[in-house]
Amino acid sequence: MSVPQSSRVSGDGVFDLTRTAVVVTDRAGVTQGWTEGAERLLGYRVSEAVGRPLADLFTGVDPSSAPDSEWRTRLASADGWSGLEAVRHKDGHRLDLELRILPVQDTEHGSARLLLAAEMTQTPWSGASRSFLEGILGMSPIGVGMVNADLRFVWLNDALERMGGTSREARLGRRLGDVQPGLAVKAIEAEMRRVLRTGLPSVGYEYLGRPQSDPQREHAYSTSFFRLEDSAGQVLGVCYMVLDVTESYRSRQRMALLNRAGERIGSSLDVWRTAQELADAAVPDLADFVTVDLLDALLSGEQPAAGPVEASALFAMRRAGQQSVREGCPEAVVAVGERASYPPSAPVVLSLTEGNSTLLQTLDLDDGDWAAEDPVHAAQLRALGFHSLMVVPLRARGVFLGAAAFARWQHTGPFQPDDLVLAEEFGTRAAMAIDNARRYTREHTTALTLQHSLLPRDLPDQCAVEAAYRYLPADSLSGVGGDWFDVIPLSGARVALVVGDVVGHGVHAAATMGRLRAAVQALADLPLSPEEVLAHLDDMVNRVADDAQTGTADTAGNGVVGATCLYAVYDPVACSCTLARAGHPAPLLVSPTGAAELLELPTGPPLGLGGMPFESAELHLPEGSLLALYTNGLLMGKALDLDGGIARLRSALADPQAPLESLCDTVVDGLPGARPVDDVALLLARTRALPHTQLATWEIPADPSAVGEARRAAAARLAEWDLEELGFSTELIVSELVTNAIRHATGPISLRMIRARALICEVSDTGSTAPHLRHARTTDEGGRGLFLIARVAQRWGTRHTSQGKIIWAELPLRPAPLDAPANDFTTLAADLGTPPAFTTADDQ
Incomplete structure (x- = not known):
């Protein structure tokens, strides 16, 4: 029997590694098969060896040793023979061999013998008390078997017999499926x-199965096959070698499962999603059913207490995630989100509070410790079909967060200690991810609450524009940003429109946003142009940056030192708008006819860079024009497509006369993705024009006698506007100004x-000096006019223009009654404890 070149075992085979010769002979000792190993060992080619007696090929060093009769005796033994022999190589040098002769049953070709020979100096067992062949065939963990062309066993070694759990007698003459139905026989x-068909060997073929020796556990095997042929090339069968690699296979599976779990658990900063990811990752590879229960304090955003947890707290946990191999989780007694009175018994609860895992196996055994202590709960678990349960605490940074239970009901065998180690690793990773999510959620909620408290809750009443807004916080991964917007009523029925964006995310960005918004509101009341407002904001951001750099170790580096801002002032009387920007996206203007364009404004540097002046631009906006102010989160999605964002905004605002709330919804609905990657602030303003019927203007000559005429003209206009009740206050203000x-x-x-929404009185001149309140002495004849104005006016102030200045005062259209009646200037002055600032003569 020979092995052709195409089917000889490679150098990785067991026999070639030990330089073992495999020879097949008949019972008379005539060689029938000669392998490549035999050719390498003794030097005879297949053509030289096949058909010759073994005594001719294994010529002894001593001519009297091993005569033909001795070989016949060895071959005739029913139990085989093993021993040591010194023979001559074909070239004459000496070989010290270990020999083993085994009987082979082959019903088609008669009785045969298998001779295995190995050189002692080439084997790791040379010098051992037992022969090499006894070790390889009797003690080796590698199972070796031979099947004929019908795949029926004709020979196997002791290792294969032990490995399969079926005796040699039960195997010989039968096929693999007849003796090992638990294996993947067909494959x-x-x-x-x-x-057999191709003659190509198969090395490292792996398969899973449940052998008769251990039917409760699934084993993994690595097998190599090679074809056997006789000297005529006739296929005799297949020799295969099997190695049980269950432990290494399980280790690889556990490592792969841990890798997959590491990819799946903690993919988001959401506590509920992380708990569900733990359950999903463990089913079905580790368990058939998994539940994850977390403390109520954790899910409500509170900080769980460190150290051991009282047993009562474990009965107040909430189901945060669960998964089953059965569709719909029929084993679950509560749904996700419901309160879960933790099912395991007291011993399990105590072990959880101490931070230890508990392994419960084969609950159907009544004499088990846990089942004996809690037979009622054991019966409940049996009713659900479970036969094995693990409970693993979820702890992170010394804090108990909850527990995960792993259960099996399928015939995969009970949990093993290695499974518990894997479950604990799952729990450790999930606990860290859950704690990180809890910490982030708490900070995110704090920042979001701070940000919402700093943003306007509603837009103020004003008559210059019709306004609407939308604010969308970023997704949980990006964190809360520092975007803000504002609508600020100004003097002269004007309004300021503001949109800004602070660099960064988190609490510090939100806090800096609040400081900037407060600063803008304070600066808006001053007689400053838009570019001057931005210049003051730039100085403020620089001071914030200096404070952050000189802060303590705990606060240094946390200050946000950059921001962008767009500041616009619209005047409904002149229908003009003055805009300036500091590194902010240009606004989109949509005309009343629907034509949209990005306004070409001077580009100023972002706030905080310093050293660069800001410029403003003044535009005429017809009534009904739509102005869209926004932050870059509206345009820059995950794809960072600025042009695409502008195109979406143009399309959403195609109908400028539609209700502003509907337009805001259309813009927001068109954003890509479920949540924006950055905060989005959108402010839409549709301009109004003040009717001429609500405006009155007079030129005043520089003559004291014009004061009375101005009062009479003002009173007449109040009568036309049906505002006679404001006559006293208005005449006082007009007279003084x-x-x-x-x-x-x-x-x-x-x-x-x-x-407008208030009655506004303005007096303009070409002077540059502004009036100031001062404390007049009792003997002074003047200096109390502004006190009188402040007494009756709702607001008053000064603003500068390119031609000079304007002093203005506002009166509510329905004034509140004074504490004391005042019917003329003298009475009011007396109430204030001051002499009148002027007389009421008509010529004054």
């Missing part, structure tokens, strides 16, 4: 037939009254 026999302008200013003087 194994298909591989054997492939080797016009008198001051005549006395202290130069150039043309004009008086303007605006009926």
Whole structure:
């Protein structure tokens, strides 16, 4: 029997590694098969060896040793023979061999013998008390077997007999499926037939199965097959070698499962999702049913207490995740989100509080410790079909967070200690991810609450524009940003529109946003142009940066030192808008006819860079124009497609006359993704124009006698507007403002009254000095005019223009009654404890 070149075992085979010769002979000792190993060992080619007696090939060093009769005796032994022999190589050098002769049953070709020979100096067992062949065939963990062309066993070694749990007598003459139905028989026999058909060996073929020696556990095997042929090339069968690699296979499976779990658990900063990821990762590879229960304090955002947890707290946990191999989790007694009175008994609960895992196996055994202590609960678990249970605490940074239970009901065998180690690793990873999610959720909630408290809850009443807004916080991974917006009523019925974005995310970004918004509101009340407002904001951001750099070790580096801002002022009287920006995206203007364009504004540097001046641009906006102010989160999605964002905004605002709330919804609905990657602030403003019927203007000559005429003109206009009840206060304000302008200013003087949401009185002149409140002495004859104005006006102030200044005062359209009645200037002055600032003569 020979092995052709195409089917000889490679150098990785067991026999070639030990330089073992395999020879097949008949009972008379005539060689029938000669392998490549025999050729390498003794030097005879297949053509030289087949057909010759063994005595000719294994010529002894001593001519009298091993005569033909001795070989016949060895071959005739029913139990085989083993021993040591010194023979001559074909070239004459000496070989010390270990020999083993084994009987082979082959019903088709008669009785045969298998001779195995190995050189002692080439084996690791040379010099051992037992022969090499006894070790390889009797003690080796590698199972070796031979099947004929019908795949029926003709020979096997002791290791294969032990490995399969079936005796040699029960195997010989039968096929693998007859003696090992728990293996993947069809796949194994298909591989054997492939080797028989092609002659190509199969090395490292792996399969799973439950052998008769251990039917409760699934084993993994690595097998190599090679074809055997006789000297005529006739296929005799297949020799295969099997190695049980269950432990290494399980180790690889556990490592692969841990890798997959590491990829799946903790993919988000959400506590509920992380708990569900733990359950999903463990089913079905580790368990058939998994539940994850977390403390109520954890799910409500509170900080769980460190150290051992009282047993009562474990009965107040909530189901955060569960998974089963059965569709719909029919084993679950509660749904996700419901309170879960923890099912395991007291011993398990105590072990959880101490931070130890508990392994409960084969609950159907009544004499088990846990089942004996809690037979009622054991019966409940049996009713659900479970036969093995593990309970693993979830702890992170010394804090108990909850527990995960792993159960099996399928015939995969009970949990093993290695499974518990794997479950604990799952629990450790999930606990860290859950704690990180809890910490992030708490900070995110704090920042979001702070941000919402700093943003406007509603837009103020004003008559310059119709406004609507939307604010969307970023997704949980990006964190809360520092975007803000504002609508600030100004003097003269004007309004300021503001949108800004602070660099960074988190609590510090939100806090810096609040500081900037407060600063903008304070600066808006000052007589400053938009570019001057941005310059003051730039100085403030620089001071914030300096404070952050000089802070303590705990706070240094946390300050946010950059921001962008767009500041616009719209005047409904002139229908003009003055805009300036600091590194902010340009606004989109949609005309009343629907034409949309990005406004070409001077580009200023972001706030905090310093050293660069800001510029403003003034535009005429017809009534009904739509102005869209926004932060870059509206345009820059995950794809960072700026052009695409502009196109989406243009499309959403295609109908500028639609209700602003509907337009806001359309813009937001068109954002890509479920949640924006950065905060989104959108402010839409549709311009209004003040009707001429609500405006009155007079030119005032620089003559004291014009004061009375101004009062009479103002009173007449109040009568036209049906505001006679404001006559006293209005005449006082007009008298004082016009008198001051005549006395202290130069150039043309004009008086303007605006009926908007308040009555506005304005006196303009070409002077640059602004009036200030001062404390007049009792002997002073003047200096109390502004006190009178502040007494009756809702607001008053000064703003500068390119031609000079404007002093203004606002009166509510329905004034509140005074504490004391005041019917004329003298009475009001007496109430204030001051002499009148002027007389009421018509010529004054």
